[in-house]
Amino acid sequence: MVVDPKQFLSDLFDAAVASAQPDKCIPQYLPDAPKGRLIVIGAGKASAAMARAVEDNWAGELSGLVITRYGYNVPCRSIEIIEAAHPVPDEAGLNGAKRMLELVSDLSEDDTVLCLISGGGSSLLPLPYEGLSLEDKQSINKELLSCGATISEMNCVRRHLSQIKGGRLAVACHPATVINLLISDVPGDDPINIASGPTVGDPTTCADAIAIVERYKLTLPDRAWVILQQGLGETPDMTDPRLSKVQSHMIAAPQIALEAAALIAQQQGIPAYILGDSIEGEACDVGIVMAGIAKQVARYGQPFQAPCVLLSGGETTVTLTGDGRGGRNVEFLLSFAIAMDRQKDVYALAGDTDGVDGVEEIAGAYCDPSCMERAWAQETNPRLSLSNNDGHGFFEALGDSIITGPTLTNVNDFRAIFIAQSDAVS
Structure with missing residues (x-):
């Protein structure tokens, strides 16, 4: 089954928002x-x-x-x-x-x-x-x-x-x-x-x-x-x-939204695993941990076999050290992307279900294995963007921001990581 990763992850996010x-x-x-x-x-x-x-x-x-x-x-x-x-x-x-x-x-x-x-x-x-x-x-x-x-x-x-x-x-x-x-x-x-x-x-x-x-x-x-x-x-x-x-x-609640997203994934033939609906901690640290899990799946088929999607919710935090455009979901996603280091066949989306990540009218962002290479091609240093809390600036420059407008609900953060097989991506 051939899957468009960005559309697939967007469908899951939409299902989570619709459930609430x-x-x-x-x-x-x-x-x-x-x-x-x-x-x-x-x-x-x-x-x-x-x-x-x-x-x-x-x-x-x-x-x-x-x-x-x-x-x-x-x-x-x-x-x-x-x-x-x-x-x-x-x-x-x-x-x-x-x-x-x-x-x-x-x-x-x-x-x-x-x-x-x-x-x-x-x-x-x-x-x-x-x-x-x-x-x-x-x-x-x-x-x-x-x-x-x-x-x-x-x-x-x-x-x-x-x-x-x-x-x-x-x-x-x-x-x-x-x-x-x-x-x-x-x-x-x-x-x-x-x-x-x-x-x-x-x-x-x-x-x-x-x-x-x-x-x-x-x-x-x-x-x-x-x-x-x-x-x-x-x-x-x-x-x-x-x-x-x-x-x-x-x-x-977040768990209901994650279950709604999981159902859509399963209907498309992709096994879905909910890792937790109440994950907290520094957004950049959670990004590193989630990257470690995704790498284990992609490289060794543990604890799950690819293709699959890993879903999680909760509310991370950001301790501001820079003057960038922030947002805890894009902070998570940028940290995740850096830690993945262009690992093949791994795609992710992170967004706030209310349509606003931080103070920006941007819900979140999407990343794929090419985002680091595309950033460097634009002379953007991903680590400097992260240290400046500028996740929105980073993903907006790549054209990977997720903009929904007001969703008229709010069941916290939504994270989806799709680990594909090479012949299953369009």
């Missing part, structure tokens, strides 16, 4: 009509598309407010959509978060809040703890994004410096019933780490946040230190009685 589209995931999780009102709130890159799916499948009255990333708006009839900045929060997100708290401040026990949460919600719901400014929040966010902290570590600090994260939004909804519909973009699918868990109990403490700040030597405003050191930022935990009427449903 809200119009497919939402309908089966909608609640029965409540005695009182149905209020829809939410935040994240998929939240507007989720809101539209709710409206399209709900027969009764509803109202609400959700906040999504600029460019991810999906028009709704009864639910207001606010666009705000990601990954560094802005004034629009701050005002939206304030309005959301006001919207749920006078609910009764007969009311139901349908909360639509997806990746990106942490930046889109920036309501700093009393005494902190939006500028403080922006500076803290920038440090967290560049220090190499994991997503769970970043969100722990965010929760304890917020008036809305870490279950505080659910507390504001009390005594109404809260039903969370979650699209996971985090390793392990823990609800507390999806948009920093605004409507679920928080098992972490201010002491945990302090340990993270000290571990990465972050610089915090004086007021932030006071909030953490005096325990002012403690969040409600899972035993808080105000959270007793909270229900959570995971409607889309």
Whole structure:
């Protein structure tokens, strides 16, 4: 069977993204009509598309407010959509978060809040703890994004410096019933780490946040230190009685997306192996490890026989040392390509399922055995590009960027490595 590697890997990426589209995931999780009102709130890159799916499948009255990333708006009839900045929060997100708290401040026990949460919600719901400014929040966010902290570590600090994260939004909804519909973009699918868990109990403490700040030597405003050191930022935990009427449903997740991609591969006669849905670590290190596995398959048929495709997800990190155009998926892919050193018959694609890798409107990139040779022909040094965190610049110059536009969902990073047989590539 002859396969076009780039088209094959693109088909797998498309299948992963399609599996997490809200119009497919939402309908089966909608609640029965409540005695009182149905209020829809939410935040994240998929939240507007989720809101539209709710409206399209709900027969009764509803109202609400959700906040999504600029460019991810999906028009709704009864639910207001606010666009705000990601990954560094802005004034629009701050005002939206304030309005959301006001919207749920006078609910009764007969009311139901349908909360639509997806990746990106942490930046889109920036309501700093009393005494902190939006500028403080922006500076803290920038440090967290560049220090190499994991997503769970970043969100722990965010929760304890917020008036809305870490279950505080659910507390504001009390005594109404809260039903969370979650699209996971985090390793392990823990609800507390999806948009920093605004409507679920928080098992972490201010002491945990302090340990993270000290571990990465972050610089915090004086007021932030006071909030953490005096325990002012403690969040409600899972035993808080105000959270007793909270229900959570995971409607889309990285593992589901990887399984959807694996099915497409198998339908094309290519065995697919899922290596993990929650792989973390420095993107460049993960690239080296994945290259080692791919080489073993290509050279020795271990642990799998070629042809096959290796699939993985999760969220790697990048510790910034340069001033390039970044992106953790292209950082991974460039490191992978360098480590492969023009190994024959190995092709790879890495992309963010939300369509944005880092801050660029580029989902990721594709690489093949010729990419190193093509780069040198353009007098581009791959190792210098990697050390400068310039994966987007590197792959864009080769014409190998993957651009999808807003996908209206987010189930984290997607990586596919195709190890072919020489006579099976077109």
